[in-house]
Amino acid sequence: MSLELAAPRQSAPSVADDGVWLECIACSEQFAPFDDIRYTCDDCDGLLEVRYADPPTWDDFEGRGVWRYSAALPFAEGVTLPEGDTPLHDVPRLEEDIGVDRLRIKHEGMNPTGSFKDRGMTVGVRVAKELGVDRLACASTGNTSAALAAYGARGGMETLVLLPAGKVAAGKIAQASLHDARILEVDGNFDSCLDIVQDLAARGEAYLLNSLNPFRLEGQKTIGLEIMEQFRDEEGDYPDRIVLPVGNAGNTSALYKCFRELVQSGALAESDVPKLTGVQAEGAAPMVEAVEAGNDEVRRWESVETRATAIRIGNPVNAPKALPGIRNTGGTAVAVSDERITDAQRALAGEGVGVEPASAASVAGLRKLREQGRIAADEQVVCLTTGHLLKDPDAAFEAGDDPEPVPNDTDAVLAHLADD
Numbered sequence: 001m002s003l004e005l006a007a008p009r010q011s012a013p014s015v016a017d018d019g020v021w022l023e024c025i026a027c028s029e030q031f032a033p034f035d036d037i038r039y040t041c042d043d044c045d046g047l048l049e050v051r052y053a054d055p056p057t058w059d060d061f062e063g064r065g066v067w068r069y070s071a072a073l074p075f076a077e078g079v080t081l082p083e084g085d086t087p088l089h090d091v092p093r094l095e096e097d098i099g100v101d102r103l104r105i106k107h108e109g110m111n112p113t114g115s116f117k118d119r120g121m122t123v124g125v126r127v128a129k130e131l132g133v134d135r136l137a138c139a140s141t142g143n144t145s146a147a148l149a150a151y152g153a154r155g156g157m158e159t160l161v162l163l164p165a166g167k168v169a170a171g172k173i174a175q176a177s178l179h180d181a182r183i184l185e186v187d188g189n190f191d192s193c194l195d196i197v198q199d200l201a202a203r204g205e206a207y208l209l210n211s212l213n214p215f216r217l218e219g220q221k222t223i224g225l226e227i228m229e230q231f232r233d234e235e236g237d238y239p240d241r242i243v244l245p246v247g248n249a250g251n252t253s254a255l256y257k258c259f260r261e262l263v264q265s266g267a268l269a270e271s272d273v274p275k276l277t278g279v280q281a282e283g284a285a286p287m288v289e290a291v292e293a294g295n296d297e298v299r300r301w302e303s304v305e306t307r308a309t310a311i312r313i314g315n316p317v318n319a320p321k322a323l324p325g326i327r328n329t330g331g332t333a334v335a336v337s338d339e340r341i342t343d344a345q346r347a348l349a350g351e352g353v354g355v356e357p358a359s360a361a362s363v364a365g366l367r368k369l370r371e372q373g374r375i376a377a378d379e380q381v382v383c384l385t386t387g388h389l390l391k392d393p394d395a396a397f398e399a400g401d402d403p404e405p406v407p408n409d410t411d412a413v414l415a416h417l418a419d420d
């Protein structure tokens with residue numbers, strides 16, 4: 001395994017604010033974190049990362065939720081609902097059925113707005129306040145818009161969300177609507193919505209809070225910190241592998257950064273870093289294509305389709321951060337059919353864990369990789385489930401059984417039950 005992780009601690013450059021700065025992952029140019037609004041490098045347009053002179057160790061964390069990890073974040077507190085502290089479920093039947101030594105489900109659908117995006121928004125909206133911006137904006141397949149709307153409302157700020165028309169699950173639009181976001185439905189896919197939001201941001205019309213914003217990923221990094229602490233406390237060890245759905249590849253990037261910082265601070269041995277394993281739907285799998293072909297760049301897919309609308313994404317903007325994360329941790333990537341996703345959604349529901357289709361992709365991917373022999377039976381695995389079942393009620397109805405009409409009479413109900 002070549003982690004390229006253990007870069008020595010850096011002393012803070014002159015641009016740093018309280019030991020925090022932004023650094024381009026392509027050309028290493030450094031920037032002050034809050035003197036100006038930027039999402040990418042001024043010089044080469046590369047992706048930016050938040051860097052710390054002093055990444056923390058386990059003893060530096062106290063409290064609960066995302067802000068337990070404030071020592072690993074740019075601020076001590078944020079605009080909170082609060083978020084994080086999500087369950088790590090055991091799923092014994094699924095574990096046995098798939099055939100791994102341990103299987104745990106980190107259910108991010110249990111965040112306040114029902115997805116992991118809340119972890120990013122609590123930090124991102126805090127940064128927006130620091131920068132003094134007026135209007136927050138995002139492109140979204142649904143969950144980002146729900147989270148932005150809620151956290152924007154919490155922070156008393158104006159929010160604007162651009163959604164691909166007809167391709168966003170009902171629960172998510174309902175959330176954005178009630179939390180008072182201005183919702184624009186674009187006649188295009190998610191990737192074209194993001195192109196427009198990037199243009200608006202470049203023209204100074206809005207502060208972009210998609211995962212291209214490096215501060216969003218700082219909040220999402222806490223998924224990794226929580227998994228490592230919870231798994232270690234319950235199993236006495238760290239997981240061998242984390243399997244997660246991939247859309248814009250923000251979580252893959254955030255988890256990789258989490259592990260790099262833990263190794264940097266001495267909190268984690270390189271050999272204990274879990275293998276990051278990404279799963280995409282077959283109809284929207286540009287990252288899988290790049291991993292399988294050994295490419296350093298991801299080709300944009302202009303046409304994408306999957307029932308898992310949350311990961312219906314053809315141009316993962318965080319690919320330059322996420323591809324090294326998968327490769328350097330010894331992970332892999334796999335594409336799964338919509339049928340496999342629905343089967344996994346049912347299997348999780350059968351263990352009491354209700355997730356939306358994109359979330360079930362992680363379990364579908366794990367099963368496929370086990371069937372192919374690409375994951376060993378002795379592995380301890382955490383699957384990330386990213387959004388709650390109620391986000392997409394239509395998909396839940398399609399995957400579940402139909403209600404049975406019965407007369408308004410107890411004997412008739414008993415007769416109906418006996419009929420089976």
Ligand SMILES: Cc1ncc(COP(=O)(O)O)c(C=O)c1O
Pocket residue numbers: 115141143144211245246247248249250251252310311356358359386387
């Ligand atoms: C429910 C859900 N799962 C997975 C993803 C993919 O996450 P990422 O974009 O961080 O790869 C998204 C959104 O992108 C999502 O909304």
Ligand SMILES: N[C@@H](CCOP(=O)(O)O)C(=O)O
Pocket residue numbers: 117138139140141142143144145209210211212247248250310311
């Ligand atoms: N699934 C996402 C797509 C946008 O991803 P982001 O992490 O870049 O905001 C969504 O819910 O909109």
